[in-house]
Amino acid sequence: MSSAPPTSTLTRILRSASFRLTLFYATLFMASAGALFATVYWTATAAMQDDMAAVLRTEAFQLAEIHRRGGLPGLADQITRRMNFRTRGPIFYLLQAPNRRVVVGNLPGMPPVNGVVDFVPHSDTPAPDTDGERTKLRGFGLTLPDGAFLLVAQDSARLTDMQAAIVRAFAWASGLTLLLAIAGGALLGSSFLRRIDTITRTSRAIMEGDLSARIPAQGTQDEIDQLIDNLNAMLARIQQLMDGLRQVSSDVAHDLRTPLGRLRQQLEDARERATTTADYAAATDAAIAEADGLLETFSALLRIAQVEAGAQRSAFTEIDLSALMRSIGEAYQPSAEDGGHTLEVRIDDGVQVTGDRQLLAQMISNLAENGLRHTPAGSTVSLSLRKTAGGPAIEVADNGPGIPPAEHDKVFDRFYRLDRSRSTAGSGLGLALVKAIATLHGFTIRLEERKPGLGVVITR
Numbered sequence: 346m347s348s349a350p351p352t353s354t355l356t357r358i359l360r361s362a363s364f365r366l367t368l369f370y371a372t373l374f375m376a377s378a379g380a381l382f383a384t385v386y387w388t389a390t391a392a393m394q395d396d397m398a399a400v401l402r403t404e405a406f407q408l409a410e411i412h413r414r415g416g417l418p419g420l421a422d423q424i425t426r427r428m429n430f431r432t433r434g435p436i437f438y439l440l441q442a443p444n445r446r447v448v449v450g451n452l453p454g455m456p457p458v459n460g461v462v463d464f465v466p467h468s469d470t471p472a473p474d475t476d477g478e479r480t481k482l483r484g485f486g487l488t489l490p491d492g493a494f495l496l497v498a499q500d501s502a503r504l505t506d507m508q509a510a511i512v513r514a515f516a517w518a519s520g521l522t523l524l525l526a527i528a529g530g531a532l533l534g535s536s537f538l539r540r541i542d543t544i545t546r547t548s549r550a551i552m553e554g555d556l557s558a559r560i561p562a563q564g565t566q567d568e569i570d571q572l573i574d575n576l577n578a579m580l581a582r583i584q585q586l587m588d589g590l591r592q593v594s595s596d597v598a599h600d601l602r603t604p605l606g607r608l609r610q611q612l613e614d615a616r617e618r619a620t621t622t623a624d625y626a627a628a629t630d631a632a633i634a635e636a637d638g639l640l641e642t643f644s645a646l647l648r649i650a651q652v653e654a655g656a657q658r659s660a661f662t663e664i665d666l667s668a669l670m671r672s673i674g675e676a677y678q679p680s681a682e683d684g685g686h687t688l689e690v691r692i693d694d695g696v697q698v699t700g701d702r703q704l705l706a707q708m709i710s711n712l713a714e715n716g717l718r719h720t721p722a723g724s725t726v727s728l729s730l731r732k733t734a735g736g737p738a739i740e741v742a743d744n745g746p747g748i749p750p751a752e753h754d755k756v757f758d759r760f761y762r763l764d765r766s767r768s769t770a771g772s773g774l775g776l777a778l779v780k781a782i783a784t785l786h787g788f789t790i791r792l793e794e795r796k797p798g799l800g801v802v803i804t805r
Contacts, residue, residue: 354367371526382515389511394483395503399465401485406435407495412489417442417514420495421449432662435465443492457494463501481502481505520630540569544576556584572707606636622772643664649774652704652781666696666737670709677713677728685722687711692730694735700786708782711775712741712801720745736805744798753792 412420417440424438428451439452442625447454452466462484484498543560550558559577562570615628674690698705709728716726724745731738746754757780783790783803791801 358743365626367526367529371523374526375522378515378519378522382511385515387445387513390504390508393507397483397499397501397504398485401461401483401497401499402435405485405487405495408495408497409489412491412493412495415446417491420489420493426635436497437484439494439496439498441494445494450495452496452498455496457488458496459488461485462496464498472754496637497596503633508734520748544573552570556580556587583677594625604635604639608639611635649778650782652785660701661699663700664700664702664705666692666698666705666739667692667730668741669706670728670775673706673709673713674728677710678719681726682715682718686720687715687725688717689725689727691727693730693732696774697728698731698737698786705786706780708779708803709739709741716741716743716745733804739803740800742795742798744792744795747794747797747799748792750794756792759788 403564408420408423411423415423421440424440427436428438437450437452439450440448441454441456441457442448445454445456455464463481464484465481467468481501482498483501483504484496486494486496488494540563547558547560559580560573562573562577564570611628611631615632617623619628670692671690674688674692678688713726713728719745720726724743726741726743729740729742731740757776779801780790788805790801790803793802
């Protein structure tokens with residue numbers, strides 16, 4: 346099988362989700378900056394145009410007032426002085442007599458226009474040039490009461506310079522933004538790829554058989570760290586299930602070999618030694634009993650697997666746990682009396698839980714049966730249910746010999762049995778099923794040493 350050609354680091358960075366996301370946001374930012382540029386450009390242009398028009402209008406009306414007082418000669422004299430002594434930049438003037446003769450001014454004659462007007466003066470006008478082109482002027486025209494025409498104009502270069510400055514500023518800002526976006530995207534993409542490579546290496550180690558491998562987190566508690574925490578929790582659960590599967594396989598092979606060997610021996614003895622119908626019937630009954638025991642063991646294993654897989658969760662309903670435990674206590678009362686035990690039942694009223702009634706009944710029954718089976722006659726077994734702030738607390742306790750503290754955790758393993766219990770009936774799966782049911786319902790289970798005796802406490 347041929348392997349794919351190696352991909353360069355730069356290509357991987359450019360293809361990374363973080364780099365593409367950074368460029369996407371950079372594009373959105375530049376689009377927003379473009380909209381802002383257009384707004385600023387047109388707003389500033391309109392403001393400067395209005396300002397120029399206001400200056401020219403004021404100048405024209407001042408000269409009109411001079412004309413009202415001094416007539417056309419007085420206005421011509423004032424315009425001449427202003428052209429010779431103005432220091433605040435060039436302002437162009439045109440004063441035409443009623444017959445359109447130019448009286449004074451530095452602009453060529455033109456048809457009268459009232460109000461704001463934009464125009465390019467003729468080539469013989471002393472207006473400044475820009476790269477060989479005549480500068481555009483903005484003027485304000487006014488027809489005077491005697492029919493004369495007055496035009497005051499100003500160079501539009503300031504407006505053009507301002508527009509060019511805005512364009513340059515936004516061009517530099519956009520270029521710098523794009524450059525920073527690319528650099529930031531490459532940096533984020535490189536960091537993102539390093540963390541993805543770490544996850545990939547760990548995944549490969551797990552696929553090669555190292556189930557103990559875990560993905561290191563950076564401790565930043567960001568989205569990647571949260572993903573890593575979830576992946577590590579999933580890997581731990583997978584390792585636990587795989588270890589459990591190996592242990593179950595080993596336990597099944599070890600613990601079922603004896604009953605299978607015993608079954609084979611019984612059948613072989615029947616074949617070789619049975620001489621009567623009664624002998625064959627006895628051998629058949631013994632074989633059926635061994636087979637039933639094996640079937641019960643496999644049924645228990647299947648039940649545990651189903652519970653651990655959460656298959657029963659869809660059947661959860663609201664359950665009156667108080668009533669359920671009372672009925673279990675009543676059901677085991679005769680069995681306790683027959684075995685010489687005292688069964689005490691202490692149940693708080695009104696305890697409700699959400700769960701599978703059949704599974705919860707089996708969990709409590711297994712605990713009660715264990716207490717009655719593994720304690721000597723005269724012992725007391727108590728079955729209690731308390732309502733606490735954290736939820737229901739189930740307890741099955743006895744004053745029998747108890748379990749050594751070193752074996753408290755082991756008794757919940759499949760097929761694990763105490764040495765003193767190997768002479769009694771059972772497969773060592775009862776407490777494993779109890780733990781599986783408790784875990785399915787969100788309970789925690791622990792053993793408490795009572796001196797004398799043992800307490801099994803199930804709480805949330």
